[in-house]
Amino acid sequence: TTSVDMKIYVALVIxxxxxxxAEGRRMVKQNEVAADVIESSMFRAYSQDTTLSxxxxxxxxxxxxxxxxxxxxxxxxxxxxxxxxxCHLSYAxxxxxxxxxxxxxxxxxxxxxxxxxxxxxxxxxxxxxSTCLSVIVYSxxxxxxxxxxxxNSVCAVxxxxxxxxxxxxxxxxxxxxxxxxxxxxxxxxxxxxxxLLITDGRSNTGGDPVxxxxxxxxxxxxxxxxxxxxxxxxxxxxxxxxxxxxVGSIHDFDSFHDLAEILFKKLSNSSGLSIEDVxxxxxxxxxxxMKQKIKRKCSWGIWGRCTPSGPAIHPGINPGPAPPQxxxxxxxxxxxxxxxxxxxxxxxxxxxxSYVRYQGSPPARPVY
Numbered sequence: 001t002t003s004v005d006m007k008i009y010v011a012l013v014i015x016x017x018x019x020x021x022a023e024g025r026r027m028v029k030q031n032e033v034a035a036d037v038i039e040s041s042m043f044r045a046y047s048q049d050t051t052l053s054x055x056x057x058x059x060x061x062x063x064x065x066x067x068x069x070x071x072x073x074x075x076x077x078x079x080x081x082x083x084x085x086x087c088h089l090s091y092a093x094x095x096x097x098x099x100x101x102x103x104x105x106x107x108x109x110x111x112x113x114x115x116x117x118x119x120x121x122x123x124x125x126x127x128x129x130s131t132c133l134s135v136i137v138y139s140x141x142x143x144x145x146x147x148x149x150x151x152n153s154v155c156a157v158x159x160x161x162x163x164x165x166x167x168x169x170x171x172x173x174x175x176x177x178x179x180x181x182x183x184x185x186x187x188x189x190x191x192x193x194x195x196l197l198i199t200d201g202r203s204n205t206g207g208d209p210v211x212x213x214x215x216x217x218x219x220x221x222x223x224x225x226x227x228x229x230x231x232x233x234x235x236x237x238x239x240x241x242x243x244x245x246x247v248g249s250i251h252d253f254d255s256f257h258d259l260a261e262i263l264f265k266k267l268s269n270s271s272g273l274s275i276e277d278v279x280x281x282x283x284x285x286x287x288x289x290m291k292q293k294i295k296r297k298c299s300w301g302i303w304g305r306c307t308p309s310g311p312a313i314h315p316g317i318n319p320g321p322a323p324p325q326x327x328x329x330x331x332x333x334x335x336x337x338x339x340x341x342x343x344x345x346x347x348x349x350x351x352x353x354s355y356v357r358y359q360g361s362p363p364a365r366p367v368y
Contacts, residue, residue: 030255034227034248035262038116038196055191060086062189069186069220071179073206074299075336076142079183082149087132090148090190091120092181094197095165098139098172100232101200105253106167109198112256114161118275119263121154125278133157134184138177140170140205140337148188150289155279160286173206174199178224178241182216193222197241200253202234210240217243229253304329 062083070078093116095109113135124131133154135146145164146157157164178197185193195216203209216222226238228249238247250259306329332343 030248030250032262034250034259035266037225037246037248038227038263039266055088058086060088060189060191069179069182071176071183073176073179073336076176077144077180077183079144079147079180079187080149081187083187083189085132085149085151085188087130087148087188087190088192089124089129090132090134090185090188090193092134092136092184092193092195094136094138094177094181094195096139096172096199096229097137097166097168098200099169100172101167101169101253103167103169105200106165108253108256110161110165112260113165114158115260115264117154117158117161121158121278122273122275124154126273132188132190134181135165136177136180136184137165137168138173138180139168140173141168141335142173142176142180143168144180144184147289148184150287152286153279153282155275155282156284156286158275158279159284164286171205172199172201172203174203174209174237174241175212176206178209178212178216182212182220182222185222186220193220195222195224197224197226197238198229199226199233199238200229201232202237210237213241213243229255299335300333301331303331 062081068081093113095106095113097106101109117133120131120133123129131154132148133146134144134148135157137143137145143166145166146152174197178195181195181197185195213224217224224242224246226242226247228235228238228247230252233249235247250256306327308327330343332340335341
């Protein structure tokens with residue numbers, strides 16, 4: 001019996017080893033495919049499009065004011081255009097900050113973005129290209145921690161990246177994130193636009209992300225690449241967003257480390273230029289212009305009842321109307337989560353007179 005048990009144990013160990021090796025190879029292949037997708041789509045301008053390098057950024061065109069996109073959802077950031085900012089390429093990197101990601105995995109995602117931005121900046125310098133960079137983080141709400149209109153260098157962004165990207169941890173509003181990304185890629189004057197979306201699952205709030213993605217690709221001629229993470233990926237959704245098989249997937253957030261290494265090797269430059277060389281001597285102070293460029297909107301409620309500014313008490317015992325005084329009413333502006341974003345109060349002219357009890361002895365005549 002002991003001999004049979006040992007044989008079964010050995011057989012199970014061998015099967016486990018075979019499975020582990022096969023799974024490891026599958027994950028390596030998966031990471032390589034994801035790297036190929038990013039390389040072929042996002043870095044096409046750096047490695048293949050020589051005509052873009054010959055163009056002058058100063059001649060870049062902007063979206064006309066009439067065609068500039070504004071999200072129909074008032075809870076999303078409303079970004080002003082900045083056509084005076086000119087570049088060859090406009091990139092928006094969209095990161096999933098929903099509750100299913102978790103803070104630790106969000107940090108791994110952030111480190112991947114750090115590697116990605118370093119490679120992009122080195123390639124830009126090599127090819128003589130300028131890049132307008134935006135980074136968007138989304139869960140139920142959407143934020144733009146890095147805005148191309150602020151004109152910060154990638155070196156400044158890298159030096160402040162951990163502080164700039166914050167984790168929210170709520171639902172997955174992919175449609176809202178794409179609407180904001182559409183604004184950021186349109187906001188500057190450029191020749192080419194692209195969006196990289198990273199998500200760990202399907203959208204569950206904010207509407208259909210595929211429909212807004214179709215508009216972005218067809219109307220703006222903006223490319224979209226999607227990288228899915230984990231086992232809960234809705235492949236129909238991410239393929240619909242990209243409009244093709246221009247999608248990749250990785251096993252989990254730990255795989256971002258391997259994906260970064262593969263990208264670094266594939267896109268390493270022959271000149272030996274590093275991000276440290278590029279950023280040496282450049283200012284690393286980050287300028288946040290979001291308050292000037294972003295107008296957060298909310299839904300205003302109705303005005304409240306017009307009421308006196310304070311109680312009016314008559315010095316008597318008989319009930320009587322309170323004397324006229326300054327009256328005000330107010331209203332609140334709340335976002336999609338019911339959180340009060342703004343409020344305002346104004347004077348009104350039809351004040352409700354309240355009846356109050358006189359206190360003490362009644363006066364000879366009413367006192368107002």
